[in-house]
Amino acid sequence: MMTIKLKIDKQDIEVPEGTTILEAARMLGIRIPTLCHHEALKPYGACRICLVEVRAGTARASTLVASCVFPVRQGLEVTTDSDEIREVRAGLLELLLARCPGSRQIRELAGEFGVHETPYTPRDHLCILCGLCVRVCDEIVGARAIDFSFRGQALDVKPPLLTPAGTCIACGTCTTVCPTEAVKLEEIARVPYGHAVSETHPGERCRVCGTHPTKPEFPANYDDWFPK
Ligand code: SF4
Ligand code: FES
Incomplete structure (x- = not known):
């Protein structure tokens, strides 16, 4: 089986081809928040809360991808926590908090990213449509x-x-x-x-x-x- 070498948060790891970044990060014990992912189900990529930064090879710029659906690539450098990542996750959580202000789980996750209120009009759902x-x-x-x-x-x-x-x-x-x-x-x-x-x-x-x-x-x- 072909294996792929990459770095996640500056740690080297080698994993089988086809592994997702989320799975590789979990092998290293790195926590990436997820809402629409379950290891028993096919990756779906709906909530985007699991996004991480990836930089390939000699590229200067990094880009944000959903780690639960993005397969590892040779030489990839992955960052799972940065100011930009936290800012985007906070923006997503403001939206989710507006949709589900009564959800304990969403309030707790939002609190982790410093989101305690939302600028959007609150609704009264509990379902985040994660599927x-x-x-x-x-x-x-x-x-x-x-x-x-x-x-x-x-x-x-x-x-x-x-x-x-x-x-x-x-x-x-x-x-x-x-x-x-x-x-x-x-x-x-x-x-x-x-x-x-x-x-x-x-x-x-x-x-x-x-x-x-x-x-x-x-x-x-x-x-x-x-x-x-
Ligand atoms: S009810 Fe909504 S939040 Fe719960 S699993 Fe189904 S789609 Fe996801
Ligand atoms: S956990 Fe929802 S997009 Fe990755």
Whole structure:
């Protein structure tokens, strides 16, 4: 297997080709914050909070890349913490703080970067649209019970085509990967995170975490899932 040599925060490391910068940094014990990444799922690159500076070969200028999706390259020099990186992450966190002012996880991460308030108009979401729940339901569970619906500011996680597909087995896996605890098993059968829990399926525990013993109450009326 071909290996790649690079430097991360001035430390030399040699890793297999195809490794991402985030994975290589973690091998060195370097922490890079992430929100939309999970090691069990394919890289996605949605939140950009994991950005780092990279400089290739003799290039003078560095550029910012999302470390969770950027594969290592021969001779790359990576910096995971700098004034510019902290400034961009702070800007992203101001936006997330405006979207999810009630999220403990977002407030804590924002605090790490000195962001305690936001210049943007606050909303009342908990979901940061990272897509982890959608991807785990597709890639690991195979149920595809949820997906992104609508566009722009209305973008949200819902059952595909807003139609109860009956493929959700209430395993609760989506609740274990959500970085903001926006989706809870007790609520997945209700607005706003109606996941199309099957009316006839008895419900199953996730084979990995197995923390959710019971199926949530099934909604009496599908029309109640989506406000008119
Ligand atoms: S509900 Fe949670 S896991 Fe799903 S997209 Fe929103 S923040 Fe991500
Ligand atoms: S963790 Fe890399 S883009 Fe979200």
